[in-house]
Amino acid sequence: MTGLHNSVLQEPREPSIASIDLDIEAPSAAANAVAVEIGLNAAIVSMIADEPQILTVCPAGPRTVKQAPALPFGLFTPLKHRTLEIGLRDWVKGQTGLDLGYVEQLYTFGDRGRHARLGGDSLHVVSIGYLALTRTEDTPLAAGVGWSDWYEHFPWEDWRDGKPPILSQEIEPRLTEWASRPEPPGTPRRPLARMDRLRMSFGLSVPWDDERVLERYEVLYEAGLVAEAARDGRSAAQDWAALPALGRPMMFDHRRILATAMSRLRGKLKYRPLIFELMPETFTLFDLQRVVEAILGSYLHKQNFRRLVENAGLVEPAGGVAARTGGRPARVYRFRRNVLLERPAPGFRVKVHNVARPA
Amino acid sequence: MTGLHNSVLQEPREPSIASIDLDIEAPSAAANAVAVEIGLNAAIVSMIADEPQILTVCPAGPRTVKQAPALPFGLFTPLKHRTLEIGLRDWVKGQTGLDLGYVEQLYTFGDRGRHARLGGDSLHVVSIGYLALTRTEDTPLAAGVGWSDWYEHFPWEDWRDGKPPILSQEIEPRLTEWASRPEPPGTPRRPLARMDRLRMSFGLSVPWDDERVLERYEVLYEAGLVAEAARDGRSAAQDWAALPALGRPMMFDHRRILATAMSRLRGKLKYRPLIFELMPETFTLFDLQRVVEAILGSYLHKQNFRRLVENAGLVEPAGGVAARTGGRPARVYRFRRNVLLERPAPGFRVKVHNVARPA
């Protein structure tokens, strides 16, 4: 028996979630019903000013401290909606005013954290996370709905200006300390020790992997270094108020869902032409590069990016040039849809740079 | 607006499911409850005699015609089980006697097909599919539980002896006919035409892709060529009894879950060392190759496979040799667990052959 369970093998393209769940204590036994409510949650991504944004709502309710934003969410009502995805689209439309285009399911989470329930009751909710991609449209958003830069929630994921200082200054020292402490008694057997997980996910033993967003969030959660962990009753020993917040927290397990969405998007970019769901009809190659870079959180080599895109057959000239600020006008391209029929796995098989912009 | 939604972009590593759902008519409106039952379903894979097998159960109930096998399944009871995965493990243990090792979530399905409900009632069930890998152990299985060769359910997926005849003889002609017919009225807009989907998934315009198991099953389902489609009330126009069965059907949507599991396993093999969950503690390189080949459904080049495995750092000599039938005794290896800490994406980046065994 090799003993390789769960989270070790999951990343980067198929994230593990269960690892956190296993540490939460059982709910106080009460009623006997097996019925469960299904929460649908959407991480809706759009590009605004070359930065990836996600749609957030501020649900009404008792405003304890400063309210953390939430993803658009709602309950699945099977009698009203034939399928989960139709229900999701309907909820999002009603809650935000937005019509979703591309939608894909991410993961189904079994527990949202005991202390974070909507009404404080003990009703069980299973939440299904979705990723949606949309172009920023002129659709007016409902009140309380807005866009939120995803790197505000994950500042350690943006390497476009070199390694984020928060990693060396805040995260690495405290995670190293956490990893050097022994596991508390009663912890389920893990396939990897704390230190190994830290080294893998934060690029200490392997190069930093842009796709391991979820793994990193889970480590931070377990170490009690994100606000959600304290809120969920983990890391009671931590003097939470004394610590600087690592990224902006969100309601429920929504930051975990966002981490899942970022992992999926970053991973899938490399073998599916998802990116064009975020692009306007026509664009220049450098427009495209900036969007890819913003999603991946790192800079790419310009000349090689051009060639990659061109001889992967991903785009075709749309005719005409774009007059841009400074510099020679660029040719305008559009997505070449036929690539789907011609190539087995069309995408941006790029090498990331993880240093400040290369020459 | 490029109009690229859903299923086009999903394969091969992140399968789309929603496409089928969209075609099923709404359930007869009845009660008003929003509570939904959560079904947990496990595709449990093991190798027996170098063939991949899945665990099936024959649930008790009215035996109309010959009963199709089911995956082990059960309802999630949140008051008894803290997490979805714990619930799954418990159900499987009770139903089959098996202790699961490696488990990962696949997908959450919103509708199991109206005509295929357990008691015939209209209760809504959301089913969550899981993939589990296990070594065949001496654990005695409960009554009615057994192993089933997965290529019996998907005979067109095994290319180890060249292209399966069922493709040229049965599937391609009928799918071509289906693709040439116009979409029925009322069909939701699809990003790709029938013919394009057929060409992509069945290797007519791109090389056959071993990972697109689910895409292929979905096309067959929509074309009404698998028994489940007729059972679910699709393809009423087909004279079903006159057609030879394309693969052994399963209960509910379990063959769809199995297809998802096969897609995931075949895809993930290439960048995660999942395979070793199916291997004994020690093995020869050829043992390993045969298991990989059985999962992928195609032969690999022997010499290159050896080198790939060795200098990917996936294995290390365990000492000793295996006395085997015919031929020189082979060195015995074991999984090298440290590879997880050293390589970003350790796996079998093999090129499949899709012809009879290469020299």
Added chain:
DNA sequence: TCAAAAGTGTTATCCTTACACCCATGT
């Protein structure tokens, strides 16, 4: 004339693929 960005060419390197061939054992 300079800055800024577009766009092209070329090489060195690595990895993959394919092929050739030898080794050790049982019958």
Added chain:
DNA sequence: ACATGGGTGTAAGGATAACACTTTTGA
């Protein structure tokens, strides 16, 4: 002897990464 599978060497080809350099615009 020969069949069978174990195991090694190497060369051709393709993809990638890095670098140098030219072109076209606006200020």
